[in-house]
Amino acid sequence: xxxxxxxxxxxxxxxxxxxxxxxxxxxxxxxxxxxxxxxxxxxxxxxxxxxxxxxxxxxxxxxxxxxxxxxxxx
Amino acid sequence: xxxxxxxxxxxxxxxxxxxxxxxxxxxxxxxxxxxxxxxxxxxxxxxxxxxxxxxxxxxxxxxxxxxxxxxxxxxxxxxxxxxxxxxxxxxxxxxxxxxxxxxxxxxxxxxxxxxxxxxxxxxxxxxxxxxxxxxxxxxxxxxxxxxxxxxxxxxxxxxxxxxxxxxxxxxxxxxxxxxxxxxxxxxxxxxxxxxxxxxxxxxxxxxxxxxxxxxxxxxxxxxxxxxxxxxxxxxxxxxxxxxxxxxxxxxxxxxxxxxxxxxxxxxxxxxxxxxxxxxxxxxxxxxxxxxxxxxxxxxxxxxxxxxxxxxxxxxxxxxxxxxxxxxxxxxxxxxxxxxxxxxxxxxxxxxxxxxxxxxxxxxxxxxxxxxxxxxxxxxxxxxxxxxxxxxxxxxxxxxxxxxxxxxxxxxxxxxxxxxxxxxxxxxxxxxxxxxxxxxxxxxxxxxxxxxxxxxxxxxxxxxxxxxxxxxxxxxxxxxxxxxxxxxxx
Numbered sequence: 001x002x003x004x005x006x007x008x009x010x011x012x013x014x015x016x017x018x019x020x021x022x023x024x025x026x027x028x029x030x031x032x033x034x035x036x037x038x039x040x041x042x043x044x045x046x047x048x049x050x051x052x053x054x055x056x057x058x059x060x061x062x063x064x065x066x067x068x069x070x071x072x073x074x
Numbered sequence: 075x076x077x078x079x080x081x082x083x084x085x086x087x088x089x090x091x092x093x094x095x096x097x098x099x100x101x102x103x104x105x106x107x108x109x110x111x112x113x114x115x116x117x118x119x120x121x122x123x124x125x126x127x128x129x130x131x132x133x134x135x136x137x138x139x140x141x142x143x144x145x146x147x148x149x150x151x152x153x154x155x156x157x158x159x160x161x162x163x164x165x166x167x168x169x170x171x172x173x174x175x176x177x178x179x180x181x182x183x184x185x186x187x188x189x190x191x192x193x194x195x196x197x198x199x200x201x202x203x204x205x206x207x208x209x210x211x212x213x214x215x216x217x218x219x220x221x222x223x224x225x226x227x228x229x230x231x232x233x234x235x236x237x238x239x240x241x242x243x244x245x246x247x248x249x250x251x252x253x254x255x256x257x258x259x260x261x262x263x264x265x266x267x268x269x270x271x272x273x274x275x276x277x278x279x280x281x282x283x284x285x286x287x288x289x290x291x292x293x294x295x296x297x298x299x300x301x302x303x304x305x306x307x308x309x310x311x312x313x314x315x316x317x318x319x320x321x322x323x324x325x326x327x328x329x330x331x332x333x334x335x336x337x338x339x340x341x342x343x344x345x346x347x348x349x350x351x352x353x354x355x356x357x358x359x360x361x362x363x364x365x366x367x368x369x370x371x372x373x374x375x376x377x378x379x380x381x382x383x384x385x386x387x388x389x390x391x392x393x394x395x396x397x398x399x400x401x402x403x404x405x406x407x408x409x410x411x412x413x414x415x416x417x418x419x420x421x422x423x424x425x426x427x428x429x430x431x432x433x434x435x436x437x438x439x440x441x442x443x444x445x446x447x448x449x450x451x452x453x454x455x456x457x458x459x460x461x462x463x464x465x466x467x468x469x470x471x472x473x474x475x476x477x478x479x480x481x482x483x484x485x486x487x488x489x490x491x492x493x494x495x496x497x498x499x500x501x502x503x504x505x506x507x508x509x510x511x512x513x514x515x516x517x518x519x520x521x522x523x524x525x526x527x528x529x530x531x532x533x534x535x536x537x538x539x540x541x542x543x544x545x546x547x548x549x550x551x552x553x554x555x556x557x558x559x560x561x562x563x
Contacts, residue, residue, distance in 0.1 A: 006224075015259070016211035018142020025142045026114075028211055028226075034368075035257055035354040037225040039218075041142075042115045046221050056222050056357065058368060069267060069371045072350055073280045 004031035005038060005047045007058040034058045078181050078321050082164025086297075086322035091198075091338035092388060095152065095162065095296040096134060102167060104133045104158050111139040114217035122150050122391035122398075129396045131157045131167065136386070143215040148387045153299060154398040159405065162296050171405075171477040175424060178319070178409045187314040188323035197327035197337035204379040209259040210343075213379070214292075216256065220359030220393050224368065227358060228254040230390040231343075232302045233264065234289040234333045235272050238279040247334060248272050249302045249312040254290065255355050255371075262345070263355040263371040264288075267505075271308055276372055279347055286347035288374065289329040293340025293388045298324065304406040330378040340388065341381035345374040362430050363394030364508035395430065404428035407459060411435070414457045419450050426476035432463040433507065436476035439469060444530040448496060451520040455498075462502045466519045474523075485523040494522040 002012040012031040017024045018039075026041035036058075044051040059065070078086075089095045099105035112118055118137060125132045132155040137148045153159060156174065157167040163177055194200050210216070216226035231254055237246040248271040256262045266273040272288075279286035294302075301316040313334065317324040327337035331344040355371035392399040404427070411432070412425040421440040429435070439450050447469035454460045454467060470476055470485040496519070503516030510516045526532050 016209065020142065020144060030258065035224065035255075037256070039114060041113060042218065043221065046115065046218060053222070056365075058354070060354075063370065066354060066367075067369045068352060069265060069355070069369050070273060070276055070280075070352075072352060 002029055003049075004029075004034060004036055005049045005052060006036040006056065007031060007034035007060050008049065009033040009060065033060045078177065078319075079164065082177075083321045085162075085164035086320040089162065089296065089320075090323070090325065091295055091336075092149075092152070092293045092340060092386065093338075096136070096149065096386075099134055099152075099158060099161055102157075102161055104131075104155070104161060104167070105136070106133050107136045107138060111141055112137055113141050114143070114215065116221070118148070118150075118217045119219060119221075119391060122154075123393075125151050126154055126391055126397050129155055129401060131155050134158065137215070140215045140217075145384075146215040146387070147384070148215045148217075148389060149293075150389050150391055151398055152296060152388060153402040154391075155401060159300075159401060162300075171426075171428075172424060172475050175405055175408055175412075175426075175477065178405050179412055181319040181321070182409055182413055187311075187317040189313055189317050190323050190325050192325050192327045192337040194327050194330075197325075198382050199327065199335065199337055199339045199342055200380045201382050202380065202385075203330075204381075208376045208379060210256040210262065210376070211259060214256075214387050219389075219391060220365070222365055223358050224354070224356045225255040225257070228256065228262075228290075228292070228389065229392055230292075230294075230299060230388055232291040232294050232298055232336075233272060234291065234329070234335060235275045235286060236333065237275055238282060238284045238286055243309070244334070245309040245311045245314075247311065248275065249291075249298070251299075251303045253358055255358075257353060257373070260376040261348075262374055262376075263353050264374055265355060265358075265369075265371055274308075276347060280349050283349070287331040287333065287377075288345050288347070289331065289333040289335050290343040290345065291335055291339045291341070292343070293382075293386050295324050295336055295338070298336060299388075300402060300406055303403040304410070306410075330380065339382075340385040341379070343376055344378040344380075345376045348373040348375055359393035360506050361392055361395075361397075361399050362433065362504075362506055362508055364506065366506045400428060400430070403431060407432050407463075408435075411454060411457050411459055411464075415450065415454055418453060421446075421472075422450060423472045424476050425454075427459070427464070428477075432459060433504075434466040434468070435460075435464045436468045436470060436482055438472050438474055438476045439524065440472045441524045441527055444527045445522075446527075447522050447524040448520060451496075451522070455518050455520075462504050464518065465503060465507065465516060466521070468521045469524055471524045482523075486521065489523045489525055490521060491526075496520040496522075 015030040016028045018026045038047045134152040160169040253265045297316040297320045325337040329335045351373040352370035356368045357365035408425045408427040415422045423438040426436040474481045474485045498518040505513045
């Protein structure tokens with residue numbers, strides 16, 4: 001389990017490894033809570049929580065904060 | 075009637091697919107293969123931004139050495155410059171934008187579309203078929219388009235869906251470009267709102283609890299890529315428009331889940347709408363040059379994939395302009411506004427809605443009397459696109475080419491008075507305008523930069539300089555360019 005750079009939850013898992021021959025050159029991770037995806041070879045502004053702008057961080061404890069694109073049928 | 079030239083029909087007949095078009099672009103020096111190995115981030119976006127800065131002549135760029143994706147190919151910038159658009163329409167490189175605009179206006183038709191049907195077992199797109207163990211992250215050389223996007227977006231797919239209440243109606247079958255965020259190996263979110271045709275299909279499917287199957291087409295015919303982004307009527311087929319406007323065939327076949335798809339595309343991802351499920355989507359760097367925030371978006375699950383051997387993944391750079399998005403949809407945004415206006419106001423000469431999907435538009439019009447241009451502007455604001463997109467509208471005279479910003483700035487400089495500026499506040503606007511105080515609301519601003527006419531007081535003793543123009547001047551300009559070229563040798 002890995003910490004998500006966006007929501008700080010620690011449930012992220014590896015989704016895919018990029019390889020050159022037998023060597024793994026990067027890994028894509030997926031956070032099942034906030035659905036952020038990232039590659040560990042990316043610049044820090046995208047994947048380092050300390051370097052990411054606060055406005056792009058997420059709090060998944062309050063889903064209603066995020067607008068529904070299409071209303072869900074009751 | 076489609077008024078395109080014989081030459082453009084000849085060109086169109088040679089272009090049946092993305093691969094054909096890349097070949098044509100290469101023959102004109104408008105397509106290059108990046109020679110070095112690139113990292114998915116940040117290299118691809120950096121290179122595409124640099125290429126996109128040249129809106130006149132930027133090339134399409136193919137990447138075939140993407141680290142971690144051996145053997146995969148990705149192309150972007152296919153519609154990234156007006157010279158590439160000119161090539162598709164059968165014009166020389168460097169053709170003025172105004173000429174391309176009139177060409178597209180002249181082609182605006184769905185008459186006699188040629189849409190031959192290829193049996194699926196003979197269609198190139200079905201060369202390789204995948205029925206299980208889907209993994210988007212392995213299949214496609216995905217990368218983050220802008221640094222703070224929420225994921226690795228697919229930004230240039232043509233998505234096909236049928237009206238769940240009228241599934242056999244070919245016209246109501248929609249083809250549109252919607253941003254797609256892969257979420258898992260076999261799931262993705264798709265951003266469509268209720269006003270979109272596809273949003274209507276999704277709402278209807280969920281309401282009546284019927285399945286909604288879709289086909290996500292990647293690496294499309296270059297005309298489809300242009301016209302899937304064009305607002306056409308709900309019961310009008312984007313395929314018919316694209317083939318009609320090219321004056322040449324676009325071959326169709328069936329996807330594994332029964333939708334009409336392009337037979338010669340690079341890849342189709344077949345999927346089904348997951349009713350009632352929404353997942354966090356975004357942010358995504360959108361065409362106004364700002365990020366649209368995180369939303370909860372509809373989810374789709376993959377049911378099948380077909381692709382050509384050695385497929386090319388076509389994607390786009392979109393964000394703060396100028397970008398391929400602006401060139402891709404600019405002329406097709408301008409032409410329908412012109413078509414509506416021209417019916418009621420034959421005095422309208424041209425419409426430039428190239429900027430941020432028309433957030434700023436420029437319309438040239440033969441002014442009939444004082445205030446006339448403002449009335450034309452108000453009509454433009456009530457066109458389907460104008461309702462929410464035409465935020466700032468500049469009206470200029472017929473002697474000003476709205477596609478030549480030097481001329482537009484001249485008109486603004488010398489033909490505008492303070493009382494020629496009208497602000498309509500608290501109107502409908504787009505959700506993602508970064509200047510909006512309330513997303514979805516905003517202003518319309520009309521700047522009337524046309525000449526003052528009676529009964530307005532004209533002012534002092536003013537006569538405009540008659541600037542020499544016409545064929546003689548155009549030929550002279552060409553001659554000077556060739557003399558310059560010679561002098562540089």
